[in-house]
Amino acid sequence: MSEVNLRIPGPTPLPPSVQEAMRRDMINHRGPEFAQMQAEIVEALKVFLQTQNDVLLLTASGTGGLEAAVVNTLSPGDKVLSVSIGYFGERFRTIAQVYGADIVKLDIPQGQAARGAQVAEALRAAPDVKAVLVTHNETSTGVTNPLQEIAAEVKAAGKLLLVDAISSAGCVPLETDAWGVDVLVTGSQKGWMAPPGLAFLSMSREAWAAHATAKMPHFYFDLKRHKKAMTEGSTPWTPAVSVYYALHEGMRLLMAEGREKVLARHQRVADLTREGLKAMGLRLFADPQFASNTVTSVYPPAGLNADDFRRQVKKAHNVVLAGAQGDLAGKVFRVGHLGYVHEADIAATLDAIRAELPLAVPA
Numbered sequence: 040m041s042e043v044n045l046r047i048p049g050p051t052p053l054p055p056s057v058q059e060a061m062r063r064d065m066i067n068h069r070g071p072e073f074a075q076m077q078a079e080i081v082e083a084l085k086v087f088l089q090t091q092n093d094v095l096l097l098t099a100s101g102t103g104g105l106e107a108a109v110v111n112t113l114s115p116g117d118k119v120l121s122v123s124i125g126y127f128g129e130r131f132r133t134i135a136q137v138y139g140a141d142i143v144k145l146d147i148p149q150g151q152a153a154r155g156a157q158v159a160e161a162l163r164a165a166p167d168v169k170a171v172l173v174t175h176n177e178t179s180t181g182v183t184n185p186l187q188e189i190a191a192e193v194k195a196a197g198k199l200l201l202v203d204a205i206s207s208a209g210c211v212p213l214e215t216d217a218w219g220v221d222v223l224v225t226g227s228q229k230g231w232m233a234p235p236g237l238a239f240l241s242m243s244r245e246a247w248a249a250h251a252t253a254k255m256p257h258f259y260f261d262l263k264r265h266k267k268a269m270t271e272g273s274t275p276w277t278p279a280v281s282v283y284y285a286l287h288e289g290m291r292l293l294m295a296e297g298r299e300k301v302l303a304r305h306q307r308v309a310d311l312t313r314e315g316l317k318a319m320g321l322r323l324f325a326d327p328q329f330a331s332n333t334v335t336s337v338y339p340p341a342g343l344n345a346d347d348f349r350r351q352v353k354k355a356h357n358v359v360l361a362g363a364q365g366d367l368a369g370k371v372f373r374v375g376h377l378g379y380v381h382e383a384d385i386a387a388t389l390d391a392i393r394a395e396l397p398l399a400v401p402a
């Protein structure tokens with residue numbers, strides 16, 4: 040295979056028509072063309088996120104969306120339950136900490152999911168918590184938390200629920216309104232067939248009520264300004280117009296395929312990845328019950344460093360695997376399977392990995 044097979048969990052490969060869309064010339068971001076494009080994107084996002092809440096687009100990477108979620112709903116000194124199952128859970132926590140939240144930690148060992156009962160217990164022990172921070176899909180370990188179960192406990196306790204769904208939204212089942220997610224954050228370069236540059240955020244009525252008293256500093260990310268501008272068909276600041284073009288086309292493709300089919304495709308490619316890796320004798324990292332449909336983490340062949348192994352796969356086959364973060368670096372590697380991904384991409388990835396195993400294993 041001569042073309043690069045980019046199998047990292049974001050940025051993800053772009054369909055040809057999305058690449059083409061970005062070649063368009065600039066338009067007035069305060070004009071009717073932009074207003075219509077933004078409205079169509081938001082309408083499609085609401086379908087995929089299963090929400091009637093306000094959906095706002097921010098020119099930022101996903102982390103900007105997480106920061107916006109925190110600073111628009113909380114005040115310094117607010118007690119926050121931070122549920123972390125890995126590297127990105129830590130990041131969400133750090134943002135809240137930097138802005139002065141009083142953090143209560145619920146830490147789950149890497150590779151495992153957080154359960155509703157654990158969250159309920161943590162909330163009973165800290166009844167004055169105002170909000171709960173949860174990662175839906177922990178991209179660093181390839182674990183998807185049972186968000187519906189967790190959300191039920193958070194809402195039963197009357198807390199605000201802020202969710203990092205950056206690498207799950209659009210790819211795995213997620214019902215923002217039915218499950219009671221107050222602020223949901225995702226990013227253009229993960230499941231949305233678009234390049235990096237935009238974060239999307241949904242805000243419930245409760246989230247807007249929290250915004251009214253939130254005292255953490257915010258200006259660029261002031262969501263009231265973003266909502267007002269969106270009502271006028273624009274954005275408060277100059278948006279990444281080319282990324283909007285790409286996203287507009289990406290959402291058109293996703294709507295044409297249909298939400299159910301997109302979710303089913305992610306289930307299929309994830310199953311194919313997991314079964315294929317196991318069949319060659321490799322050991323998966325994540326608890327199988329909560330294994331992610333967007334990214335798979337796997338131990339390298341015995342005796343090999345994960346980073347050496349994936350460099351070898353790239354050199355020989357042009358298949359780009361992801362390394363691991365934090366203390367997992369070198370110990371596991373990851374296969375991204377989200378966004379514009381089909382069975383053939385996974386088959387080629389598995390072939391490449393199989394060919395580089397120290398002992399040839401029959402297919």
Ligand SMILES: *Cc1c(COP(=O)(O)O)cnc(C)c1O
Nearest residue numbers: 100101102127176178205206226
């Ligand atoms: C990718 C990712 C982020 C960070 O997003 P950036 O766009 O790199 O800022 C945060 N959380 C999760 C779960 C992610 O997968």
